[in-house]
Amino acid sequence: QLVESGGGVVRPGGSLRLSCAASGFTFKDFYMSWVRQPPGKGLEWVAGVNLNGDKRGYGDFVRGRFTVSRDNAKESLYLEMNSLTVEDTAVYYCATWPATSVAFWGQGTAVTVSS
Amino acid sequence: EIVMTQSPATLSVSPGEGVTLSCRASQTVKNDIAWYQQKPGQAPRLIIYRAYNRATDIPARFSGSGSGTEFALTISSLRSEDFALYYCQQFNSWPWAFGQGTRVDIK
Numbered sequence: 001q002l003v004e005s006g007g008g009v010v011r012p013g014g015s016l017r018l019s020c021a022a023s024g025f026t027f028k029d030f031y032m033s034w035v036r037q038p039p040g041k042g043l044e045w046v047a048g049v050n051l052n053g054d055k056r057g058y059g060d061f062v063r064g065r066f067t068v069s070r071d072n073a074k075e076s077l078y079l080e081m082n083s084l085t086v087e088d089t090a091v092y093y094c095a096t097w098p099a100t101s102v103a104f105w106g107q108g109t110a111v112t113v114s115s
Numbered sequence: 116e117i118v119m120t121q122s123p124a125t126l127s128v129s130p131g132e133g134v135t136l137s138c139r140a141s142q143t144v145k146n147d148i149a150w151y152q153q154k155p156g157q158a159p160r161l162i163i164y165r166a167y168n169r170a171t172d173i174p175a176r177f178s179g180s181g182s183g184t185e186f187a188l189t190i191s192s193l194r195s196e197d198f199a200l201y202y203c204q205q206f207n208s209w210p211w212a213f214g215q216g217t218r219v220d221i222k
Contacts, residue, residue: 033211035159043151043159043202043213057209060116093158098149098206101171103161 002094007109014084014113020077020094020106027075028052030104031097034068034079036090037108046092047079061087084113117141117205121214127222130193136217138186138203147207150179150188153200153216162201163188193219 006018018034034046047068048057056068067080077094091108118141128134138148146166151159161170163179166186176191190197198221203214 035213042200042216043153043204045204045211045213048209048211057211059210059212095159097211098151098161098164098204099147100164101168103149103164103170105158105160107158 002096002104002106004092004094004106004109007092007111009112009114010084011115012085012113015080015082016084016111018079018081018092018094018109018111020079022075022077022104025096025102025104028072031099032068032070032077033095033097034077035093035095036088036111037093038087038090044090048097049077081111084111086113089113116210117144117208117212119203119205119212119214121201121203121217123217124215125218125220127220128193129222130195132193133189133191134193134219136188136201136203136219138181138188138214140184140186140205143183144205144207146182147205148179148181148186149204149206151202151204152197153202159202190219195221 003021033048036044036046049068053070065083069078093108095105120139122137148166150163153159167179178189180187200216202216
């Protein structure tokens, strides 16, 4: 399973670090992603990282503000978010890549950006 | 950036009927596409991976097809638990974009 943490309420311009702890599967064998869902809206892919963490991809809206990383020894995924705006308000999910017969998603952590 | 476009936005269907949802990629994604089902208050659940493979524990009434830029998800005989939102996602190249979703409603 995947368990996210680190969400909360932050002011515009602020920062947050999300974490995702994996268990019950071989974390190091899966590409990982962060996906978000603004209230009442669809899914938005935020960022992804390859197996050993040396290649990363981001959604266009990230514009250098977020950094995804992983620690295979700790079986954890991270998302460092800076310069947050109200448009970043969403539930943030971590997920394994959808290329195999099983895909794991966390329950999500809510991020609210508000003054 | 690859853009994924789903159609229609909403489908109203009676239980027992079949439906086909469409997803188009703005450039080829080979067969690197997945379909998800999402219900209110829940995380998405993987239905189809690599265009036509059913994920673990997904019933046979769900099937995927297509390659390149045109894809479809077919549900052969809708059950009450199938009424939900469905998303496609490409994972051929970053960013791994989602479509905007198709809602399958009870008629």
